[in-house]
Amino acid sequence: MQMRNKMSVRQFLLKDLLRNKLLYIMMLPALAYYILFQYGPMYGAIIAFKEYSPAVGIWKSEWVGLANFQDFFSGFYFWRIFKNTLLISLYTILFEFPAPIILALLINELRSKKFKSFVQSVTYMPYFISLIVICGIVKDFTNSGGVINQLFTYIGGDGNAMLQNPAYFRPIYISSEIWQRFGWESIIYLAALSGIGQEQYEAAKIDGAGRWRQMLAVTIPGLMPTIMVLFILRMGNLFNIGFEKIILLYNSAIYDTADVISSYVYRKGLLEFDWSFSTAVGLFNSVINLVLLLLANQISRKISENSLW
């Protein structure tokens, strides 16, 4: 039974290959791309288990086993950077992820087409500003005497540089993140919104649903697949907080909340030419991300019947 089944699979494949020759040929370049540029470089990941020196090459570098991982896990600050990375990611998902959805829903409700595109342009403009400039603005505004700082003193701020207070770092980081990205990210949702059939709205109207009811019963369910896909993808990036924005904003007074894995690796790995160590941390991040991605996908399939595969 087992045997026969296997044979038939092979036969089926062969038949399919012959029948769809052209399609398979068309697939080749994409396959080559993945092998060359996505799977090939994975070979380089073995330097995480070696003491890599470019002069002797990847293969001839000395094996050191798990020493690089040990270094990382036993680091004096490991738990702090681990916790900070996780918290910033979670808060980002909690606050930043829904923002573009809400914006898209709001824009969708606008009647005037002109006003709609105006709002869209204005909200996605910040996305095109260089990160260095953004961080410069944030620093200026939150320093003593800065606009945001001044406003903050009205509701109980002490007027000192806000980026010197560990408690303010995450809110500042995440709200600037929202400000910069939500317009841009809402584009995907707007595209998905335009795909919802008008007949569904009409049916809802006939059933006596108001605008609010329509949104709950038609718009949001229609948007759900998109939301879930983006959510799962986001979970797969949970541990990838770029070091650029962090190192542009942080200072030693707020390492408590601001120092994350990537900024630590930047200080330690990149500036010290420690390729193997950086790779080990990168590998660790990827493994966690993969686990989270699988987990999110599984849960989503169970709960909402939406999943990547």
Next chain:
Amino acid sequence: MKRKTNRSMKMMLTALLASSAMLAACSNSGGNNHSPNASPETAAPSTEATAEATPGTSTGTYPIKTDVTLTRWLDSSYVAAQLASVPEMENFPFEQELAKRTGVKVKYVLPAVNQAKEQLNVMFASGEFTDIMEWNFLTQYPGGPEKAIKDGNILKLNDLIDQYAPNLKKYLAEHPDVDKQIKTDSGTYYGFPFIRGDDFLKTYGGLIVRKDWLDELGLPIPETIDDWYVMLKAFKDKKGAAAPLTFISTPRLFDDLQTGAFYGAFGVKRDFYQEDGKVMFGPMQPGFKEFLTTMRKWYAEGLLDKDIATVDGKIRDANMTSGKSGASYGLAGGGIGKWLQAMKDKEPAYDLIGVPYPVLNKGDKPKFGQKDFSAPSGGNFAISSKSKSPELAVQLLDYGYSEEGAKFFNFGAEGTGHTMVNDYPTYTDTIKSNYSLNLGLYTRATGGPTIQDRRYYEQFAALPQQQAAVQTWGNTDVDKYQLPPISTTPEESTEFAKIMNEVNTLVDETTIKIILGTEPIESYDKFVEKLKQLKIDRAVEIEQAALDRYNSR
């Protein structure tokens, strides 16, 4: 059924759209800084080499007859301002004239501004080297120059210098102290140095105070920590300065004070120094606690900039030119010169003075201060081990140490760079009209493979305030206490870097927390305990061994 396929189709499209948006984001953030020059093709060494330089020894005659084009790499942030007006470094008047004089054509490969270290890293990893690389291998290459040679990245130059660099050889024979600074412990030469040819050139930074405010308030030039307290208080109360004392804290906390300002009054620095041949780590000494106590008090009373942990160069400049601050650390050129220039028309009374490094008791001589070594970056012009014509590269680099070459590096060509007035090479009006731009276009007086001339600084820092400041700042005991440019062994360097990375994080964090008042002063004792846990004693031991080796070079 149909609905389902429709749905999964939608799903895939969304995923595709999302990932392409992410890709766009990636290329947007990563790609916009790349200099078009830095493509790997141009980074190959001597690709255009068609003939070898003549073998044998060099007599030091220029121009050399060759049709080899050498490739060079340097941190482009030093020439960023110049590149903005002349986009190709090969077209700088200085470079064109240099090529004519030496007979050697050079192609520059420049990394994106502020990404030099990362891109050097990439260059080493990819194996696509340029012939000549300018880099501080002493402090900015983990493991130091010996390791760089062992890694196969740069060449040991002893034989090459012996045979092809008569000018440098002569200078080193006459100046054994410089010779000691550019060799490794085992006597290896790894690069050509930039040499400060006079003590006068080695001090260029220190504390700067608003002279007009001092005069107006009838205050003396501050010498002791108590004087400083009185002065800052007066700046705050009587002149309304919101941040009386300000200084830069990037990339590391209190970066401006790294040469020992304020710390020095309490006999310490934020890192290593020596006392009678013994290596000390500042934060472990009792004086460090006193420093913290003083700064904490100053911060609490609003004398120290409220934003002190986030101040960068731009903010500091703004503070000093807006009346928000009255005292800071700065350079003779980039501080005094820049701020006076900025305020010349706006506020004619605005005046600055360089003040001595503060001490505890009147009449004491400051223990530390900013002072460069004769070879501040060691031998920072190194030659790639993959270079096809290292002899030629050595001959090219040696030009700057000849009498004619040094004059050219310092003052440019006669006519375009300088004119001789009473036997004194005087910069042309072109250069004088805009030192910060044109010095870099017509000369390489700072940072080149040459011997810097004091007559450069006499003209560059010509303001009486600048001349006086340099004299004031230079009056310290730093020679006695500063560590010479020592190097750890390649084996120890990894261990040392590992320890110091965490130690520095802890030092910065504790320093600022105590000063801001988020932690009590008593936590200093716990901090010392933690430093010991991080094996600071081992780090001191490594430094001590390095110092001993240096002293017996």
